[in-house]
Amino acid sequence: xxxxxxxxxxxAITTYAIFGGADFGAGFWxxxxxxxxxxxxxxxxxxxSIAPVWEANHVWLIFIFVVLxxxxxxxxxxxxxxxxxxxxxxxxxxxxxxxxxxxxxxxxRTRDRRNFGAAFAVSSVLVPYCxxxxxGGIASGRVPSGGKAGDPWDSWVNPTAVLGGVLAVCMxxxxxxxxxxxxxxxxxxxxxxxxxxxxxxxxxxAAGVVAVAGIFVLSNDAEYVFDxxxxxxxxxxxxxxxxxxxxxxxxxxxxxRGARLAAVGAVASLVVxxxxxxxxxxxxxxxxxxxxAAPSGTITAVLVATGLAAVLIVPAFVxxxxxxxxxxxxxxxxxxxxPR
Amino acid sequence: xxTDTLATVALAIDPVPWARSxxxxxxxxxxxxxxxxxxxxxxxxxxxxxxxKHGDQDAMLLAQRWSKYMAVTFAVGxxxxxxxxxxxxxxxxxxxxxxxxxxxxxxxFEGIFFFTEAVFISIYIFGWRRLKPWTHFWTGVxxxxxxxxxxxxxxxxxxxxxxxxxxxxxxxxKVTDVDPMGVIFNNAMPLMAAHMVVAAYxxxxxxIASVYAAGMLRGRTDRYHRMGFIIGFTVAAIATPVQMxxxxxxxxxxxxxxxxxxxxxxxxxxxxSDVPEVLFGHLNSKGQVVGGLPIPGxxxxxxxxxxxxxxxxxxxxxTPAADRPTDHQVDVVHLAWDLMVGxxxxxxxxxxxxxxxxxxxxxxxxxKWFLRISACTxxxxxxxxxxxxxxxxxxxxxxxxxxxxxxEDAATxxxxxxxxxxxxxxxxxxxxxxxxxxxxxxxxxxxxxxxxDEADVPYGPSDPGVSSGAEDDRAVxx
Numbered sequence: 001x002x003x004x005x006x007x008x009x010x011x012a013i014t015t016y017a018i019f020g021g022a023d024f025g026a027g028f029w030x031x032x033x034x035x036x037x038x039x040x041x042x043x044x045x046x047x048x049s050i051a052p053v054w055e056a057n058h059v060w061l062i063f064i065f066v067v068l069x070x071x072x073x074x075x076x077x078x079x080x081x082x083x084x085x086x087x088x089x090x091x092x093x094x095x096x097x098x099x100x101x102x103x104x105x106x107x108x109r110t111r112d113r114r115n116f117g118a119a120f121a122v123s124s125v126l127v128p129y130c131x132x133x134x135x136g137g138i139a140s141g142r143v144p145s146g147g148k149a150g151d152p153w154d155s156w157v158n159p160t161a162v163l164g165g166v167l168a169v170c171m172x173x174x175x176x177x178x179x180x181x182x183x184x185x186x187x188x189x190x191x192x193x194x195x196x197x198x199x200x201x202x203x204x205x206a207a208g209v210v211a212v213a214g215i216f217v218l219s220n221d222a223e224y225v226f227d228x229x230x231x232x233x234x235x236x237x238x239x240x241x242x243x244x245x246x247x248x249x250x251x252x253x254x255x256x257r258g259a260r261l262a263a264v265g266a267v268a269s270l271v272v273x274x275x276x277x278x279x280x281x282x283x284x285x286x287x288x289x290x291x292x293a294a295p296s297g298t299i300t301a302v303l304v305a306t307g308l309a310a311v312l313i314v315p316a317f318v319x320x321x322x323x324x325x326x327x328x329x330x331x332x333x334x335x336x337x338x339p340r
Numbered sequence: 341x342x343t344d345t346l347a348t349v350a351l352a353i354d355p356v357p358w359a360r361s362x363x364x365x366x367x368x369x370x371x372x373x374x375x376x377x378x379x380x381x382x383x384x385x386x387x388x389x390x391x392x393k394h395g396d397q398d399a400m401l402l403a404q405r406w407s408k409y410m411a412v413t414f415a416v417g418x419x420x421x422x423x424x425x426x427x428x429x430x431x432x433x434x435x436x437x438x439x440x441x442x443x444x445x446x447x448x449f450e451g452i453f454f455f456t457e458a459v460f461i462s463i464y465i466f467g468w469r470r471l472k473p474w475t476h477f478w479t480g481v482x483x484x485x486x487x488x489x490x491x492x493x494x495x496x497x498x499x500x501x502x503x504x505x506x507x508x509x510x511x512x513x514k515v516t517d518v519d520p521m522g523v524i525f526n527n528a529m530p531l532m533a534a535h536m537v538v539a540a541y542x543x544x545x546x547x548i549a550s551v552y553a554a555g556m557l558r559g560r561t562d563r564y565h566r567m568g569f570i571i572g573f574t575v576a577a578i579a580t581p582v583q584m585x586x587x588x589x590x591x592x593x594x595x596x597x598x599x600x601x602x603x604x605x606x607x608x609x610x611x612x613s614d615v616p617e618v619l620f621g622h623l624n625s626k627g628q629v630v631g632g633l634p635i636p637g638x639x640x641x642x643x644x645x646x647x648x649x650x651x652x653x654x655x656x657x658x659t660p661a662a663d664r665p666t667d668h669q670v671d672v673v674h675l676a677w678d679l680m681v682g683x684x685x686x687x688x689x690x691x692x693x694x695x696x697x698x699x700x701x702x703x704x705x706x707x708k709w710f711l712r713i714s715a716c717t718x719x720x721x722x723x724x725x726x727x728x729x730x731x732x733x734x735x736x737x738x739x740x741x742x743x744x745x746x747x748e749d750a751a752t753x754x755x756x757x758x759x760x761x762x763x764x765x766x767x768x769x770x771x772x773x774x775x776x777x778x779x780x781x782x783x784x785x786x787x788x789x790x791x792x793d794e795a796d797v798p799y800g801p802s803d804p805g806v807s808s809g810a811e812d813d814r815a816v817x818x
Contacts, residue, residue, distance in 0.1 A: 052466045055418050056458040063451045065425045069436050070444025077437030080429030081752060088760050091426035092767055095419045099771055102415035106408075106778050108785070149753065294441030294518065301520035305448035312452060316459040316482075323463060323471075 001300070002293035005071040006282070008306050010275040012067060016060035017271045018175065018264055021168075023057045025176025026050045027097065027124020028169065029199060030117065036110055043117065045192050049183040051105065052324050056317065058098070063309075070302050072292040074145065075282045082143045082150035083134050086161075090130040097123035125169055132168025136161030138283060139274065140222040145287035159221040163214045170210050171267050174203040178247065178263040186325070197251055200259070204248045211244075211270070224284045228277025236273035240266050356748050358757040359431040362764055364733070366423055369768050371729055372722055373417035378487035378537065379544030380410050381461070383571050385480050392473045398564045402571075404468060405786055409779055411465045416775050418458065420768075431757065435740050435750035441515050442507045443497055445523045450493035456486040491540060492533040496524050498732075502598065503528035504741045527597060531590040532732070538583045539728065543721040545576025546687065550718030553711045570704065573714065576721075577691040584688055587681075587728075594735075595643050598742070599654040601735040604665045606639045607674040610655040615639040620678055623667040627656070665737045676730035683724040687717060 026046045033039030033046075050057075069076040080087060100119030107113055133156045137143060140160035144150050155161070177200035184192035218226040229237055247262035278284045282292045293299065384406040391400030425447075429436050436443070460482040467476045500506075506522025507515050549572035555565045595602045602608075608615055609627050617639040621632020637649035644651040656664055665673060690713060697705040704710075736742060740750045 052462045055415065056455065056462060058418070058422065059451070059455045059458050062422055062425050062454065065429075066444060066447045066451050069429060069440040070448055071441075073437050073440025073444070076429050076440060077433040080426075080436070081433045081754070084430055084752070084754050084756070087426055087430055088763075091423045091430070092763060094422050094426075095767060095771065098415050098419035098422075099774070102412050103774060103778050106412055106782055152754070152756075294444075295516060297518035297520055298441040298445060301445045301518075302448045305452060308449075309452045309455065313455045313459070316456060320459045320463055323467070 001296050001303075002071075002290050004303055005067065005293065005299045006275075006289045008303065009064065009067045009071070010272065012060055012064045013275070014268050014271045016057075016064060017171070017267055019053070019057040020060055021128070021172040021267065022175040022179045023050050023054050023172075024124045024128045025172035025174065026180065027101075027121045028173040029176055029180065029196070031121035031125060036114055041189075041192060042195060045180060045184050045187065045189065045196075047105065048187065049180055050101075053320065054101065055098075056320060058094070061094075067302060067306075071294050071299055072282055072289075073294060075287055075292045078143050078145055078148065078150075078283060078287070079134070079138065081148070082152070082155045083137050084149075084152060086130040086133045086137075086156045090127050090134075093123040093127040093130065096120070097127060124172075128168040128172045129165040130156075132164035132166070133161040134164070135168070135274070136164025136222075139164065139218075139225045139278060141224060141284040141286065143283045143286070145283055145292075159217045163210070163217045167207070167210050167214060170203065170207040171270075174200070174207045175263055175267055177203045178251065178260040181251065182260050197254065200251045200263075201248065204244065204251065204263075208244060208248075222284075224281070225274065225277045228279065229273060232279075233273040233276040236269045236276060240269040240273060243269060353755050353758050355753065355755055355757040356751045358761045359751045360747065362757065362761040363427060363431055365761070366420065366427060366764060366768065368726055368729070369772065370417065370420040370424060371725060373413055373420065374491060374536075375540040375542075375544035375725070376410070376413045376547065377417045377457070378484075378491055378540035379575060380406065380413070380548065381464075381480060381483040381487060382541075383544070383548060383575055384410065385477065385484060386571050386575075387567070388477050388480065392477060398567055402564065402568055407465050407468070409782065410461070412775065412778060412782070414461055416771065420771075421454075423764075430754075430760075431752055432740070432750045433752050435745065438513070438745065439504075439507075439515065439741055442504070442518050442523045443500060445518070445520045446493045446496040446500070449524070450490050450497075453486040453490035453493060456482050457490060460486070487540075488537055491536055493524075495533040495536045496526070496529045499528035499532040500524075500526050501740060502526075502532070502732075502736060502742050504744055528593070531586065531593050534586045535583070535590050535728075538579050538586055539725055541579035542576050542583050542687070543725050545572045545574070545579060546717040546721035548572030548718075549576060550715050553714035553717075557708070557711050557715060566704075569714070573694060573704075576687075576717070577694045580684075580688050580691045583684065587684065592643070595653070598735075600656065600659045600664045601673075602643075603654055603656045603658075604670045604673040604735050605677045605731060606643075606653060607670060608639070608653050608655045610657050611652060612655065613640055613652045614649045615643075615651075615653045617642065618674075619682075620675065622671040622674075625667075627667055663738070663743075665735065669734050669737050673731055673735045676727040676734070680724050680727040680731060683720050683727070687721060687724070690714070690717065 026049060030039075030043055030046050033042040065076075068079075096119045100116045100121075100123065104113050104116035104120060107116065137150075137155040137158070137160070140158060142150050142155040142158065142161075177196050180196040181193055181200055184196055215226075215229075218229065243262045243265035247259050247266055250259035250262060280288050280290065282289050384403050387399045387406065388403035390396050391403055460479055463471075464476070464480040464483060467479055471479065500523055503526040505526040506519040506524075508517035510516045549569050552565050552569035552572060556569060591602075591605075594605065606615065607618055607621065607623065607629055609623065609629060614637050616634035616636050618629055619633040619635070621629055621634075624630045639653060640647075640649050640651040643653055656670065690710075693705055693710060697703065738746045738748070740747045
C-alpha cells in the first residue's frame with residue numbers, strides 16, 4: 001500500500017518535472033531573450049506556447065503536496081520544518097510568476113509588459129532553483145525524521161542542494177527549448193525554429209556538464225543516493241544518458257521528429273532514477289516509505305482519488321494538449337488596434 | 341555582532357501569532373477570489389447560452405469579455421491557492437504531521453476538481469475562435485461543476501477541523517486508522533459546504549452586478565451594461581434567500597454541536613434562558629456584556645423557535661477558560677456575526693425589492709437609489725463573506741482540531757515567521773492592487789476599442805481569407 005502511494009508520488013513528481021519544467025524553462029528563455037525589441041518575437045512564441053497550459057501544468061505541484069502530506073504526513077512535516085526558507089521563497093515565487101504572466105498578457109504598454117515580464121521570468125528561474133535545492137537537501141539526508149527541524153541553512157546551502165538547484169534550472173531550460181522548437185515549427189516560423197534549436201543544443205550541453213559534475217558532488221555529499229544511482233538505478237541513469245545524447249544529435253541534425261520525446265525521456269528517467277536510488281527511504285537514512293506511511297484507510301482513499309484522476313483528468317489533459325497542438329486554441333489576444 | 345543581535349531578537353519572537361496572522365491574511369485574500377472562480381463561469385455560460393441560442397451579440401460580447409477577465413482572476417486565485425498548500429506545512433507542520441492523514445483526504449479529491457477546472461478553463465478561454473459554438477459552450481460546463489465540487493472538498497477539510505470524525509487514535513494520540521468517508525462526510529460538512537457554495541454565488545453575483553451598476557450610474561445604460569447587471573444580480577437574488585435558510589440551519593447546528601462557539605457568537609457569558617440578542621457590545625474585564633443594543637429574548641427564540649424564550653443557551657463559563665475563545669476573541673466573533681447577519685439581511689431586502697419589481701412591473705427597479713445601493717453590494721457582499729469566515733475560524737479558537745489539538749501546539753517553532761508575514765503582506769497588497777488596476781485597464785480598453793473588439797467576433801473567422809492554421813496563428817500573433 002505504502003509502496004503504491006510512493007509510486008503515485010513519484011509519478012506526479014516526474015510529470016511535474018516534465019510539464020512544469022518545460023513551463024518554467026520557457027520563463028528562463030524569456031529572461032534571456034534580450035531587450036524589448038530584440039526579444040519580442042521569441043517572447044511571442046513563448047507566450048503562445050505556454051498560455052493555454054501553464055495553469056494546468058502547475059496543478060501537479062499541488063497534487064504532489066497533497067499526496068505527500070496525506071500519505072506521508074511525518075515526512076511533509078519534517079520537510080517543511082527544515083527546508084522552510086527555500087519553500088517560502090518558492091511559494092512567493094509561484095505568486096509572482098503566475099500573476100506576472102497573467103498580467104503581462106492583459107496589458108499592452110511596453111513598460112508594463114516589461115515589468116510583469118521581468119517578474120514572470122525571474123521567478124521562473126528562482127522557483128525551480130528552490131525546488132531543486134529542496135530535492136538536494138532531501139537526497140543528501142539533511143532532513144531529520146520525526147517532525148524535527150534540521151539545520152535551516154545548511155539543509156539547502158550545501159553541495160548537493162546547489163547541484164539540485166542548478167540542475168533543475170538547466171533541465172527546465174533544456175526541456176523548454178525542445179518544446180519551443182516544436183511550437184515555433186507549428187507557427188511555421190523558421191527563424192524561431194533555428195533560434196530555439198541553437199538554445200536547445202546549448203542547454204543540452206550545459207545540462208550534460210552539470211549532470212556529470214553532479215556525479216562527483218554526490219559521491220562526496222550524498223552517499224546513499226550515489227550508491228543507489230551507481231547500482232540499482234544505473235540502468236535508468238544509462239537510459240537518461242542515451243536519451244540525452246539522442247536528443248542532442250536529433251536537434252543538431254534538425255530532425256523533424258523525436259528530439260522532444262528524447263529530451264523528455266532524458267529528464268523523466270533521471271527523476272525516476274533519483275527515486276529508485278533513494279528507495280526505500282523517503283528521507284534518506286532517517287525515514288523509510290513504510291515508516292512514514294499514513295493508515296491504510298487514507299492511502300486507499302488517495303489511490304481511489306488517483307484512479308478517478310486517471311479516468312477523468314488524463315483524457316481532459318490529452319484533450320487540452322491535442323487542441324493546443326492542433327492550434328485550435330489560438331492566442332485569444334486582446335484588441336490589437338491599441339498602440340503598443 | 342549585528343547578526344548575533346538580530347538572531348537574538350528573532351529568537352525572542354513567538355511564531356504563533358505571526359503564523360496565525362499570515363494564514364488569516366493569505367486565506368482572507370484567497371477567499372475573495374473563490375466566489376469569482378466558482379460562480380463567474382456560470383454567469384459567463386448564461387450569457388454564452390443566450391448569445392448562441394438567440395443570436396444575441398450583446399450577450400456574446402459579454403461572455404467573451406468575462407472569460408478574458410476570468411483568465412486574470414483565475415490565475416490570481418490559482419497562485420494564491422497554491423501558496424496555501426505550502427503554508428499548511430510551513431506554518432502548521434505539527435498539525436499536518438499529526439493529522440495530515442485525515443485532513444488531507446478531502447484535498448486528494450479536491451485535486452481532481454482543480455485539475456478539471458484548470459484544464460477546461462484554458463480550453464474555454466482559448467477556444468472562442470476555433471471551436472464550434474456549442475462544443476465551446478460545453479467545454480465551459482465542467483468549469484462550473486468542478487468549481488462547486490472543488491469548494492465542497494476544501495470546506496469538507498475545514499469542516500473536519502470543526503468536527504474531527506473518522507479517525508482512531510492510540511493512547512499517545514497518534515492516528516492509527518482513518519475512515520475516509522467519515523472524514524469527508526463529517527457532521528459539520530453538509531451545512532458548511534452548502535453555506536460556502538451558496539455564498540460563492542451570492543458574492544460573485546453581487547460583485548458582477550455592482551460593477552455594471554456603477555457603469556449604469558455613469559450613464560452607460562445601453563443594453564450591454566443592463567444585461568451584465570441583470571445576469572449578475574439575478575444569480576445573487578436567487579442565492580441570497582437560499583442563504584438565509586442555509587445560514588439559519590448552520591447556526592442551529594452550531595447551537596447543538598458546538599455550544600462554546602455558539603456562546604461566543606451570541607456573547608453569552610453564563611448559561612441561561614430568555615437570552616437577549618445583543619447587537620454589537622463587548623465583554624468587559626469581568627467577562628460581562630457591556631454596551632450594545634439588547635433585544636429581549638431574541639437569541640433564545642432564534643436558537644429554537646419551538647421553545648421560544650425558554651430556550652436555554654449554554655454560556656461561555658461552562659467551558660474552562662483555556663478551552664474556549666478569549667474574551668477578546670469573543671468580541672471579534674460576535675462583531676463579525678453581527679456584521680454578517682446585518683449585511684446579509686440588508687442584501688436580502690435588496691433582492692426582495694428586485695423580485696417585487698419583476699413581479700409587479702416586469703422590469704428591474706427604476707429607482708436611482710436601487711442602482712446606487714447595488715453599486716455597493718460587491719464590497720458589502722465581500723465584507724459579509726469575510727465576516728462569516730471570521731465567525732467560523734475565530735469561533736473555533738483555541739482549537740485547530742476541535743477539542744483535539746490547540747493552535748499553539750500546531751504551529752511551527754520557526755521564529756522567522758514574522759519576516760515571511762511581512763513579505764507575504766507586501767506581495768499580496770501589490771498583487772491585489774495590480775489585479776484591480778489590470779482589470780480596470782482591460783475594461784477601459786474594451787470600451788475604447790469596442791469597435792475593434794466587435795470585429796473580433798467569437799466563432800467567426802479571425803482573419804477573413806486566411807484559412808491555414810499556422811498562418812492564421814501568425815496573423816493573430818502579429
